[in-house]
Amino acid sequence: MTTAPGTEPPVRLRPARPGDLPACVGVWHAGLTEYGLRVGRPAMPLSSGPLLGLLGHLLATDPQGFLVAVADAADAGGAPMDADPAGAGGQVVGFVSALLREHVWFLAMLFVQPGYQERGLGRRLLSRVLAGSEDATHATCTDSAQPISNALYSRFGIMPRLPVLELVGRPRGAVAGLPGSIRAVPFELLRAGPSDGPGPLRLAASLERLDRATLGYAHPQDHDYLAAQGRLGYLYEAGDGRVVGYGYTSEVGRLGPIAVEDPGLMGPVTGHLLGSVRPAGAFSAWIPGSASGALAALLEAGLLLEDFPALVCWDRPFADFERYVPITLAVL
Numbered sequence: 567m568t569t570a571p572g573t574e575p576p577v578r579l580r581p582a583r584p585g586d587l588p589a590c591v592g593v594w595h596a597g598l599t600e601y602g603l604r605v606g607r608p609a610m611p612l613s614s615g616p617l618l619g620l621l622g623h624l625l626a627t628d629p630q631g632f633l634v635a636v637a638d639a640a641d642a643g644g645a646p647m648d649a650d651p652a653g654a655g656g657q658v659v660g661f662v663s664a665l666l667r668e669h670v671w672f673l674a675m676l677f678v679q680p681g682y683q684e685r686g687l688g689r690r691l692l693s694r695v696l697a698g699s700e701d702a703t704h705a706t707c708t709d710s711a712q713p714i715s716n717a718l719y720s721r722f723g724i725m726p727r728l729p730v731l732e733l734v735g736r737p738r739g740a741v742a743g744l745p746g747s748i749r750a751v752p753f754e755l756l757r758a759g760p761s762d763g764p765g766p767l768r769l770a771a772s773l774e775r776l777d778r779a780t781l782g783y784a785h786p787q788d789h790d791y792l793a794a795q796g797r798l799g800y801l802y803e804a805g806d807g808r809v810v811g812y813g814y815t816s817e818v819g820r821l822g823p824i825a826v827e828d829p830g831l832m833g834p835v836t837g838h839l840l841g842s843v844r845p846a847g848a849f850s851a852w853i854p855g856s857a858s859g860a861l862a863a864l865l866e867a868g869l870l871l872e873d874f875p876a877l878v879c880w881d882r883p884f885a886d887f888e889r890y891v892p893i894t895l896a897v898l
C-alpha cells in the first residue's frame with residue numbers, strides 16, 4: 567500500500583483494451599484471495615485461462631462498459647501487477663465490466679486491488695459505468711459474505727434479493743430424467759447444415775422466446791459464447807413439437823443455463839442434464855434458491871452445497887428465477 571489511509575489513490579480511469587485482461591485477472595485474483603482468507607476460504611489457485619476467456623467475451627460484447635483504473639507507476643510500486651500495456655507507465659489496480667442486454671444493465675465484474683480498496687475507487691468505477699443507464703433495470707450478483715460490495719451496490723438501489731447456491735459433486739447413482747412426453751433435442755442436431763437453414767433458425771427463435779419469457783431479455787451473444795466454450799445444449803420438446811425449455815451441460819461439469827416454461831420441468835431437465843455427460847471431474851452449478859426443482863434434483867443426486875451463497879441483486883424485478891438458472895454469476 568503506497569497511499570495514506572483515507573486518501574483517494576491517484577488513479578485514472580480509461581476504457582479497457584484486450585492487452586489489459588491479464589492484469590485484470592491479477593486484480594481479480596488478488597482481491598478475492600485477500601478477502602477470501604479473511605472469511606476463512608482456502609487460498610485460491612491462479613488459473614487464468616477460463617477467466618481470460620470470460621473477460622474477453624465481456625469486453626468484446628460490451629466494450630463501453632469495461633473500464634480499467636490505472637495508478638501512476640510511482641504510486642503502484644507495491645502492487646504485484648503487470649505494467650500498463652498502454653505503455654503509459656501505470657498499473658491496473660481495478661476494473662469494472664457492465665453488460666447491457668436489451669433493457670437490463672448487469673454488473674458483471676468490479677474488483678479493486680488490495681491496498682486501493684475502501685477509498686472510493688470501486689464507487690468511482692461503478693458511477694462511471696452506470697452513467698447514462700438511468701432507464702435500464704440494474705442487476706448484479708454478489709458474495710453474501712462480502713459486506714463492502716453489498717453495501718456499495720445497495721446505495722445505488724441494487725439490493726440483495728435472492729440467494730444463489732453453489733452445488734458441486736457427482737451423482738451417486740441413476741438420476742430421474744425427463745417424463746416420456748418430453749424429448750431432448752441436442753443443439754448440435756439443429757446446428758447441422760447452413761446457418762440460415764431451418765434448424766439454426768428454429769434454435770435461435772426458441773432460445774430468444776424462452777429467454778424473454780424467463781430471464782426477461784434475449785442474449786444470443788451469450789449463447790454464442792457458450793457454444794464456443796463447448797457447452798452442450800438441448801432443446802426440450804413436448805409431444806406436439808412445442809419447445810418448452812432448454813438447458814446446457816458440459817464435459818467440464820458446468821451445468822446451466824436452464825430455462826423452462828413450466829417450473830415443474832426444472833427438476834426433470836436438471837436430472838436429464840446430469841445424466842447426459844460424464845464429466846472428467848465434478849459437476850458444479852449456481853442455482854437460485856427459487857429454482858426449487860433444480861435444487862431438489864441436485865441434492866437428491868448427491869451434490870453438496872459449497873461455500874457461501876451468492877446473492878442476486880436488482881433495483882427492479884426483471885426475471886423469473888423459478889424458471890431460469892444462470893450461466894455464471896458474471897453473465898446471467
Ligand SMILES: CC(C)(COP(=O)(O)OP(=O)(O)OC[C@H]1O[C@@H](n2cnc3c(N)ncnc32)[C@H](O)[C@@H]1OP(=O)(O)O)[C@@H](O)C(=O)NCCC(=O)NCCS
Nearest residue numbers: 597676677678683684685686687688689708709713715717
Ligand atoms: C468490492 C470492491 C470492488 C469495492 O471497491 P472499493 O474501492 O473497496 O469500495 P469503495 O471504497 O468505493 O466503497 C465501499 C463502500 O462500502 C461501504 N462499506 C464498507 N463496509 C461496509 C459495511 N460493513 N457496511 C456498510 N457499508 C460498508 C463504504 O462506506 C463505501 O460506501 P460509500 O461509498 O457510500 O462511502 C473491492 O473492495 C474489492 O474488490 N474487494 C475484493 C473482491 C470482492 O469481494 N469483490 C466483490 C465480490 S461480490
